[in-house]
Amino acid sequence: MPVMQPAKPMKPPLPAHELAGLVERAREGDVAAFERLIASYQPKVYTFAFAFTGSPDVAQDLAQDALVKVYKSLGSFRFQSAFSTWLYSIVKNTYLDAVKSRAGRERALEEPLTERDVAELHEAATAEERLLAKESRRTLLRALRQVPVAYRTVVALADVQGLGYEEIAGALGVPVGTVKSRLKRGRDALKDALHRQRGQEEP
Amino acid sequence: MNCADVRERLTDVAGGELEGARADEARAHAASCPSCGRALAELEATIGLLRRAGQEPLPEGFSLSLHQALVAAGPPRLGLLDRVRATLALRPVTFAASAAALAAMLATGGTMLALHHAHAPSPTTIAAYQVPASKLALVKIDFVAEKAIDDVAFEITLPDGLRFVSGGQELAERTFRFQGKLEAGSNPIPIAVRGPHAGRYKVIAHAIGTELDVTQEVVLEVTS
Numbered sequence A: 001m002p003v004m005q006p007a008k009p010m011k012p013p014l015p016a017h018e019l020a021g022l023v024e025r026a027r028e029g030d031v032a033a034f035e036r037l038i039a040s041y042q043p044k045v046y047t048f049a050f051a052f053t054g055s056p057d058v059a060q061d062l063a064q065d066a067l068v069k070v071y072k073s074l075g076s077f078r079f080q081s082a083f084s085t086w087l088y089s090i091v092k093n094t095y096l097d098a099v100k101s102r103a104g105r106e107r108a109l110e111e112p113l114t115e116r117d118v119a120e121l122h123e124a125a126t127a128e129e130r131l132l133a134k135e136s137r138r139t140l141l142r143a144l145r146q147v148p149v150a151y152r153t154v155v156a157l158a159d160v161q162g163l164g165y166e167e168i169a170g171a172l173g174v175p176v177g178t179v180k181s182r183l184k185r186g187r188d189a190l191k192d193a194l195h196r197q198r199g200q201e202e203p
Numbered sequence B: 001m002n003c004a005d006v007r008e009r010l011t012d013v014a015g016g017e018l019e020g021a022r023a024d025e026a027r028a029h030a031a032s033c034p035s036c037g038r039a040l041a042e043l044e045a046t047i048g049l050l051r052r053a054g055q056e057p058l059p060e061g062f063s064l065s066l067h068q069a070l071v072a073a074g075p076p077r078l079g080l081l082d083r084v085r086a087t088l089a090l091r092p093v094t095f096a097a098s099a100a101a102l103a104a105m106l107a108t109g110g111t112m113l114a115l116h117h118a119h120a121p122s123p124t125t126i127a128a129y130q131v132p133a134s135k136l137a138l139v140k141i142d143f144v145a146e147k148a149i150d151d152v153a154f155e156i157t158l159p160d161g162l163r164f165v166s167g168g169q170e171l172a173e174r175t176f177r178f179q180g181k182l183e184a185g186s187n188p189i190p191i192a193v194r195g196p197h198a199g200r201y202k203v204i205a206h207a208i209g210t211e212l213d214v215t216q217e218v219v220l221e222v223t224s
Helices: A016-027 A031-037 A042-053 A056-072 A083-100 A102-108 A115-123 A127-134 A137-144 A149-160 A165-172 A176-201 B003-015 B021-032 B034-053 B062-073 B080-088 B099-108
Strands: B124-132 B137-145 B149-157 B163-166 B175-182 B185-194 B199-209 B212-223
Touching: A016 A031, A031 B062, A042 A056, A042 A083, A042 A137, A042 A149, A042 B062, A056 A083, A056 B062, A083 A149, A083 A165, A137 A149, A137 A176, A149 A165, A149 A176, A149 B034, A165 A176, A176 B003, A176 B034, B003 B021, B003 B034, B021 B034, B137 B199, B137 B212, B149 B185, B185 B199
Parallel strands: B124 B212
Antiparallel strands: B137 B185, B149 B175, B149 B199, B163 B185, B199 B212
């Protein structure tokens, strides 16, 4: 049984004056200032993309597209919400647009396990090791793709990214109550997806 | 408590969002109910796996690839409010210009004087334009005067990256200075410029006359 661990704490946000200065410079086309602004968000956005797609290559393209959109949209950031909330709202929209597109639907198709995944499974000697290998990070994130996108978004933001209810509500533009209900349904759906996988793979 | 009540709380219990008596009740039920106990254990395992997943390491070359994409994308778009503010900022300016003088100079490629820039007040952004890099931009610096003012010295300066264009040719000079006057009302000065590279540029217009020292800027966004 895996041991419960708390979500990794978020890095402290940039001081307000530094954030404002970087936003101002980035708005003027200073790419270096923008890169400083999003430095701590790059891994989070990529992981979020990975949770959506389950594919490193597609996730890289999607994360890059999302961050370019964040850059191009800086003129609309009004400091009325946390920068992270505003950033995630754009990232989320980029991902949802990709899912809606034809290419996105194709990306959403379940992919077979890679040779590496299969090798991991066969190399695991005991049942416990096989279970841990089977439920490796990437396998888990692939299972996430079986969760409806509205729930998947909330699960990825809450349990993978470690965002709170309020921050997720701001990013998605929905009430906190909706975040809670989607998180519950998303976790249940993921639990069921993993359960089905175990059932399929057991003799 | 029955199973349905407990199932409603299980995900919050497993995620740690629900604590205290309500969580204890659910856990107590799960301890005595195999079905709910299994559901709680699976939820805890699922959430635990998600939280342990942490951050995927960035692929090699991600930051470099992103940097190239950002440069290629050009500067951020101006927000709507910026454009509205820019328009509104025109109104209180008491200022006019010698549009004909500059237009004629640009058209004929006439004499231009480079100016050693002295201290100038902070500029006010009065307008914003967007143009593809391959296109010629006709930028109008519109000065609105409440009354006519004679004998005004104008100076228009381009930043690095923009060129004045006259007769289809890019000019080497970065600064125009000329004498003119203000007419009451709108006095747009059209200037033709080109920027070969994507970026956001500020054209600075400075006017000095009797009881007059105004600096304005026009933002020109060159897109790729």
